[in-house]
Amino acid sequence: MDKQQIARKVLERLKKRYQLKTALTWKNAWELLVATVLAAQCTDERVNKVTPVFFEKWPDPSKLANAEIEEVEKVIRSTGFFRNKARNLVNTAKILIEKYNGQVPKTMEELVSLPGVARKTANIVLGNAFGIQEGIAVDTHVKRLAFRIGLTKNTTPNKVEQDLMKIFPKKEWSNVNHLLVYLGREVCKARKPNCEKCPLNDICEKNI
């Protein structure tokens, strides 16, 4: 069975079990950008506890651009890396006001130029807020599962993304991220993967 066939089965089986959207709470590109930045090394569950307060205080870039950095730090503290995240979000808000008319840009190049935004975050925003399949968001779950299943021999996010882009059809790129993340959280966990309960058990190389 080649990688394309495995990829087809992965999509087919996981689509029966999981949703095709993020577990983050957001209602526009700005909110998704903020939520995704906050999600670095933090569970989406935790992010969803912080973002309602955040969006109430700073519902758009113009509000956040004028915020006190200490207040932002206070609100997002529980998500970890709070100093970096607060500084990056406020600076991003200022850039959006100055260069992008207060709007979240819709290209990879522009998004990754923002502080605290690299390909993973940009892919999430492009795919989910704008419906643009520019690449595949490779986070800790996607990286781990792609390697374990046997879809890649690489371990760096960029190389894993390149491998996955060759294997999965473009229209599924956003779904690849969502489905692998959900399986990674529930079954193929970093510490104790539950292979017995895994819907991919028979097609997985189990490179654990």
Added chain:
DNA sequence: CTCCCGATAT
């Protein structure tokens, strides 16, 4: 490569 960093599971 290291650093950023609080919350949670094991």
Added chain:
DNA sequence: ATATCAGGAG
């Protein structure tokens, strides 16, 4: 106590 959590920058 330690590993890990929807990463990114220096």
